[in-house]
Amino acid sequence: MISQLPSQFPAPYTIDDRFKTSVAYFSMEIAVDQALKTYSGGLGFLAGSHMRSAYELKQNLIGISMLWKYGYYDQVRKTDNSMDVQFREKIYSFLQDTGIEFTVDVYQTPVRVKAYYLEPNTFQSVPLFFLTTDVDGNDSNTRAISYRLYDNDVRMKIAQCMILGIGGAKLIDALGASPDVYHLNEAHALSAAFYLYQKAGTIKKVRQRLVFTTHTPEEAGNEKHDINLLQEMGFFGGLSLDTVRELTGMQDNVFNHSLAALRLSRHANGVSKLHGEVARQMWGRFDGICPITHVTNAQNQRYWTDSEIEKARVSEDGQAVAARKIELKKPLFRLVADQVGKLFDPNVLTLVWARRFATYKRPDLLSQDIKRFSQLLSQTDYPVQIIWAGKPYPLDYGSVHVFNQLYYLSHLYPNMAVVTGYELGLSKLLKDGADGWLNTPIVNREASGTSGMTAAMNGAVNISTNDGWVREFARPGENSFLVPTADPLLPDHARDEHDRDGLFDLLENEILPMYYNRPADWQALVLRSMNDVNSFFGANRMASEYYEKMY
Numbered sequence: 127m128i129s130q131l132p133s134q135f136p137a138p139y140t141i142d143d144r145f146k147t148s149v150a151y152f153s154m155e156i157a158v159d160q161a162l163k164t165y166s167g168g169l170g171f172l173a174g175s176h177m178r179s180a181y182e183l184k185q186n187l188i189g190i191s192m193l194w195k196y197g198y199y200d201q202v203r204k205t206d207n208s209m210d211v212q213f214r215e216k217i218y219s220f221l222q223d224t225g226i227e228f229t230v231d232v233y234q235t236p237v238r239v240k241a242y243y244l245e246p247n248t249f250q251s252v253p254l255f256f257l258t259t260d261v262d263g264n265d266s267n268t269r270a271i272s273y274r275l276y277d278n279d280v281r282m283k284i285a286q287c288m289i290l291g292i293g294g295a296k297l298i299d300a301l302g303a304s305p306d307v308y309h310l311n312e313a314h315a316l317s318a319a320f321y322l323y324q325k326a327g328t329i330k331k332v333r334q335r336l337v338f339t340t341h342t343p344e345e346a347g348n349e350k351h352d353i354n355l356l357q358e359m360g361f362f363g364g365l366s367l368d369t370v371r372e373l374t375g376m377q378d379n380v381f382n383h384s385l386a387a388l389r390l391s392r393h394a395n396g397v398s399k400l401h402g403e404v405a406r407q408m409w410g411r412f413d414g415i416c417p418i419t420h421v422t423n424a425q426n427q428r429y430w431t432d433s434e435i436e437k438a439r440v441s442e443d444g445q446a447v448a449a450r451k452i453e454l455k456k457p458l459f460r461l462v463a464d465q466v467g468k469l470f471d472p473n474v475l476t477l478v479w480a481r482r483f484a485t486y487k488r489p490d491l492l493s494q495d496i497k498r499f500s501q502l503l504s505q506t507d508y509p510v511q512i513i514w515a516g517k518p519y520p521l522d523y524g525s526v527h528v529f530n531q532l533y534y535l536s537h538l539y540p541n542m543a544v545v546t547g548y549e550l551g552l553s554k555l556l557k558d559g560a561d562g563w564l565n566t567p568i569v570n571r572e573a574s575g576t577s578g579m580t581a582a583m584n585g586a587v588n589i590s591t592n593d594g595w596v597r598e599f600a601r602p603g604e605n606s607f608l609v610p611t612a613d614p615l616l617p618d619h620a621r622d623e624h625d626r627d628g629l630f631d632l633l634e635n636e637i638l639p640m641y642y643n644r645p646a647d648w649q650a651l652v653l654r655s656m657n658d659v660n661s662f663f664g665a666n667r668m669a670s671e672y673y674e675k676m677y
Contacts, residue, residue, distance in 0.1 A: 131188050132301035135224070135253050137181070138246050144670075145185035147677045150305040151176070152294050152315035154286070155198075155275060156191045159249040160550040163197035163216055164256065166275055167482035167517065169341060171550070172397075172576055173311055175426035176672075177251040179665035182428065185252065185673070188305075190294040190315075192286065193221070193242055193256035198275045201517050201546045208530045209546070211520045213274060220248055221256065226300045230293045231360045232285050237268045239293045241300070250428075257293050278521050284351060284359055291317030292363060307677045310338045310391075313349055313383035319390045320363045320370070329373055329390070333416070337676045338391040340384055340418075343404050343573045348384035356381055375414050388415040393676050396420045397574040398595045404570065419675055422595055423574040424668035427660060430580040432558055439585075439656045444649030447585050447656070451561065454584070458559030461552070462513065462543045470541070475641045476511045477633075478560035478586070480548060483518035483525040486571040490528050491626050492564075493535055498630050503539045508638035511541045512564075515548045515556060557581040562607075562637060565590035566625065569611055582659035585652050589632060591625055599663065605655040607632045 131137075131148050155170035158177055165171070173189070180187045196213035204210045221242040229236035238261040244254040259271040271285045295318040298305065308318060322332045342348050353376060356362065362370050371377060374386040388394050388409055394416050396402035402420025409415050427436075432454060438446035455472040463469055470476065479489055492512075493499050502510060514532050518525035533544040545552070557563070563581035565588060572594035579595065582588055588606040590596045602608040609628035612621045641648050 131186060131253070131305060132303045135188075135243055135255075135301070137184070137186075137253055139181075139184045141186045142184040145183060145187070145673050147186060147307060147673065148303070148305040149185070149187040149307040149309055149677055150294070150298055150303075151187055151189045151309045151311060152290060152318065153189065153191050153311040154290055154314040156189055156254065157550055158244070158251045158254065161220075162218060162244070162249070163549065164191060164194050164275070166198040167548075168576060169312065171425070171553075172423050174251075174550075175424065175429065175576075175665040176669055177254060178249075178426040178429055179424075179669040180252045181246055181250050182426075183666055183669055185669060187252050188303075189252060189254040190290070190297060191254065191256055192272055192275070192290055193258040193260075194275045195258070195260050195273045198517065199520055201548065203546060207533060209518075209526055209533075220244070224255070226297065227261065228293070228296045228300055230289055230296065231364075232268065232271070232288060233359055235268070237271065237285075237289070238263045239289060239296075241297050255294075255297060257289055257297065259289060276519070280351065281355070281359065284356065284361060287314045288317050288359070288361055291315035291319075292321050294318055295321040306335065308336050309672070309676070310336065310387060312339065312341055313387045316383050316387050316390075317361050317363065319387070320361070320365055320373075323373065324363055324365065332390055333392045336387075336391040338387040338394040338416075339397065339421075340387075340394060340405055341397055341573050342384065343396075343401055343408070343571060345408050348382060350380050350382050353379050353381040375412075385409070385412055385415070388412070388418070391416045394418045395676060397423045398598065400570075400594065400597050401573040404573075421668060421671045421675055422598060422663070423576050423579075424663045424665040425576050425579045425583070426665040427583055430554065430557070431583045435585050435656075436583075439653065439660070442653060444646070444653050447652055448645070448649055451559075451585050454558035458513075458555045461555060462545060465545045466536070466543050468540055468543055470511050470543070471509075474509045474511050474541070475561050475638060476513065476559060477562040477564055477589070478513045478515075478556050478581070479564040479566070480513070480515040480553065480556045481565075481575070481577045483516040483529055484522070485524055485528075486568050488566045488568065488622070488625075489514060489516065490532055491566045491622065492629060493532065494622065495626055495630070500538075502630065502633065503541055508642050509541070510633070510638065512543070513556065513560075514544045515546070515552060517548050553577070553580075557584045557586060560584075560586035561641065562587050562589045564629075565596065566629065567591055567593050568621070569593045569614075579659055579663045582655045582663075585656060587637075587652060587655055589629070589637065595663065599658060601654075601658070603636070603651075605651060605658045607637055
């Protein structure tokens with residue numbers, strides 16, 4: 127018998143028979159709309175598209191997340207134009223107070239938690255619930271648990287995971303629901319498994335309901351904490367450490383959240399075909415883990431794709447696509463002019479590098495060879511414009527430094543810009559206005575990456591290293607341009623030099639000459655790119671595949 131989701135907060139549609147299995151989807155961040163700033167980057171963008179496509183497909187699914195009072199952060203500039211971080215209170219009149227309150231014990235102290243509801247038709251998503259500890263009756267410390275997404279204090283971050291996991295499971299109980307599947311999007315909500323165990327009484331019953339998506343392609347990058355600290359804080363919901371060790375197989379004092387999730391779930395998945403392979407190799411040496419498949423990430427076309435450029439794609443009109451691209455550049459270039467005082471030309475090939483700023487993504491790869499970079503931006507035969515955008519983690523000082531250095535370098539070039547505020551709205555402008563979408567991660571470090579998907583949906587050509595989702599998409603020279611993969615045994619500096627030279631060679635010898643000298647070939651390549659990305663990398667396919675493979 128199928129367990130239904132909450133009747134008092136129904137989806138505004140009749141559930142499709144293919145998707146009757148009831149699912150509660152837990153994610154620390156969900157980017158469902160620019161107006162609701164409860165996300166930081168790719169994980170949230172992915173979750174938002176999933177929730178939108180589940181709505182379109184009439185799936186029996188709800189989302190549970192956190193209501194971050196200050197969001198991730200507001201990216202601004204200091205007086206010297208270096209990047210600054212601001213935390214400003216966000217207030218949302220479109221969220222409904224469910225009237226549901228309960229407590230989660232953190233450090234043996236009851237923390238009051240309130241649940242808010244996003245009605246599905248507000249942003250065309252499945253029913254979404256957001257938890258907050260900013261509640262009367264909590265002291266300043268416990269109120270702060272839901273202030274900042276990914277707080278840097280380890281105890282605060284554990285508490286946040288407890289509110290999402292234990293709190294999300296308690297919310298489901300308060301709603302009177304009994305979903306067939308608890309889907310953990312990353313391991314942040316793992317504490318829900320221990321809550322379920324105390325209700326179900328057997329690990330078999332927990333595994334029957336729990337599935338897990340991992341987004342991290344390196345074992346060292348997965349969340350780990352001291353098991354005694356977790357026990358002291360109440361992460362395991364009052365279970366004894368002996369019981370926790372028996373359930374998770376953790377025999378030392380380092381508790382690996384992803385490994386525990388793999389042992390407590392019945393299915394797990396990576397987020398691209400390559401990442402599935404990497405995850406099976408990475409975790410295969412551990413006993414007791416569940417099978418790991420893959421569901422390649424995707425993005426929701428209805429939300430991301432410009433309607434006019436989509437009409438041109440469907441009619442296979444390359445010239446109409448090119449004309450629309452020129453129009454789409456204009457609002458982006460107005461933003462560039464407003465932020466950095468530079469006037470870009472819609473008729474010039476425009477490259478964009480925009481995503482979360484992280485060292486392995488190498489945002490400054492091109493500028494590391496300053497001589498060749500200057501030649502590229504200074505030559506007039508094939509003019510080019512480049513825009514950077516993205517948010518570093520506030521305490522990742524290396525990435526903040528790279529962001530600032532790129533901005534200071536941009537003073538030397540009227541056709542180079544670094545803009546701030548990389549949220550959904552700016553991301554959409556950049557993808558609409560880009561001719562080429564630069565993607566430069568170190569190969570095998572990117573689990574999937576999704577920014578290039580939505581760029582391609584809007585007529586931007588992917589120019590990329592061969593990593594993540596790109597391996598399933600790219601046909602070099604036909605729908606994209608790929609940097610040849612470096613020998614994995616090369617030292618880091620030689621690998622970067624190889625990739626940098628390959629990127630310059632593509633730009634100088636293939637991309638720029640095609641764009642300016644052979645516009646019909648460029649338009650044909652753009653159409654192939656748009657058709658290929660829409661055929662497989664739409665989130666409706668992904669949301670369906672989760673039901674087929676995971677639920």
